[in-house]
Amino acid sequence: MKFKFLFFLTMLFVMTSVFSQEKKVYDVKIKGANKTKISFIKKILTTKNGRTLDSLVLDEDIVRLKRLPAISHAYYQVFYSHDELYNVFIYLEENKTVIPLVNFWTSTNQQFSYKLGLFDYNFLGRNIAFGGFYQNNGFDTYALNFGAPNLFSKRFGLAFNYQDWKSEEPLYFNNLSANYMYNNISYEVLGLYEVNFKNTLNFGLNFFSEKYKYLSGATDPSVPQNLDLDKILLKLVYMYDNLDYYYQYVDGFKSILYTQYVTSNNNFQDKFFIAWNDFFYYKRVGDRGNWANRLRMGLSSNQETPFAPFALDNNVNLRGVGILVDRGTGSVVLNSEYRYTLIEKNWFVLQGNAFIDAGTWRTPGGKLNDFFQSENIRIFSGVGLRFIHKKIYNAIFRIDYGYGITRNESKGIVFGIGQYF
Incomplete structure (x- = not known):
């Protein structure tokens, strides 16, 4: 036994x-x-x-x-x-990752503008993004960017950005508008840290100066015609990423929270805080379809100023609305579109899409119920095309036609590189 x-x-x-x-x-x-x-x-x-x-x-x-x-x-x-x-x-x-940047456009004042640049998104073969551009839109703009998310280890890296940006921008006050030359010179350093596979943090400082110079339009004693401000921006970005990719198709959920605190020693603008969150949801539909959604919700310090941070713009949130139509201290925007692959070859994809963009804003100095006021709500719908090169990073040329559904809205064509979101 x-x-x-x-x-x-x-x-x-x-x-x-x-x-x-x-x-x-x-x-x-x-x-x-x-x-x-x-x-x-x-x-x-x-x-x-x-x-x-x-x-x-x-x-x-x-x-x-x-x-x-x-x-x-x-x-x-x-x-x-x-x-x-x-x-x-x-x-x-x-992918091919050395990408030239060539853009030409004409603004509403018939100014011929162009942008020329070169970026390598896999510099030295180590996932380093390095490049810069020159832009002329009546003013000279320069930028240089360096980002190495795995510089020190699998999880920790750095980014450096320099920009000397100049543009003509409209400012809105008392139902009037004026055009200003806006100049932003900034130096930024960021730490890039991967908490785990799905969660990352970017944090750092941006030292910048802002200059506004009156060009034309309405004037008001309370709005200075020349302004020169030195500021420090504290930045924190938290990203949750659970997206999966199969060439031009995307599936899953992603969230990016942006927070910024700006300090400035001047009598015209107080210190202010701004935060917004982008929620993305993508769903594969059959073999050729892709449903894509972005919800952006943001608030800032509610100062009654024509220099409010959230812009209403063709290239940012509502396709067809126009360029820098208005500004606000709060924003809620939903972009939803259905993408369908019309033609797919070895390296080329032609994709069609139908979309709806809707948004609402809080006016500078206003209240939260501004979001529910009909005059602040804008809805656009439209269709577009995507010309995609499958072997070149972000080689997507897009064209969209947006038409305003809400009362007295505009309509227009919007061009760009990369998916809208």
Whole structure:
């Protein structure tokens, strides 16, 4: 009896040892990386040599890779090596990431304008975004940007941005408007930190000066014709990202919270706080359809000033409304569109879309019930086309025609690079 019991314990130990052996990763092999450094790819992967083979972790790694500007598509295969060891093969399809920037347009005052620039979104093959542009819209604008989210480790990096921006902008006060030359010179440094796979933080400082110079239009004793302000901006951005990508299709939920606190030593503008949250929801519909939604909700310090931060603009929120139509100290905007792939070849996609954009604003110095006042609510609907190059990062040329549904609204065509949201 004692022998049988010892035999049972021995067999139980052997069987437990056999079945408890974990499958391990023997080697991770990267295929298809041309410009992107294999050492960088392995640095950001959670799957590594000697670790437990986990399909959930591998799926997460693939999504991480597809989020990189350098990667248009990625997938993996697992092959048995020996004992309980396995080789993991990760296959990449790279994007072209050196992108020239060339834009031409004519503003409402018939000023011919252009922007020329060059950006590399995979500089040195290490997921570093580096580039700049020059713009002339009657004034000279320069910008230089550097962002390296994995500069120090898989989770921590830095970004530096310089900009000397000049433009002619309308300001609105007492049912009147005036045109000002606006100049913003800024130096920004940000820390980029990945909390985990789905959550990231950006935080830092922006030192900038703002100059306003009166050009034309109405005047008011309470609105200065020349203004020169030095400011410091504290910035915090929190992002939750649970999106999955398959070429031009997107599926999942994403949220980005932007918070900024601006300090300034002047008698005209007080310190102020601004925050807004973008909620994104995407849903694949069949083989060719994609339903896309963005809800933006924002508030700022409610100062009664023509320099309010939230703008009503074609290129930001409502397609067809016009350029810098109005400003406010609060904003709620919903953009919803259905995208459908009309033509798809090896590298080219023609996508059509039907959309509705709706928004409402709080007037400077107003109350929260401004959001529910009919005169502050704008609704636009329309259709558009997307011309997409599948092998070049963000190579999406879009054209939309928006038509105002609410009373006495405008209509117009909006061009741009990249999806509207």
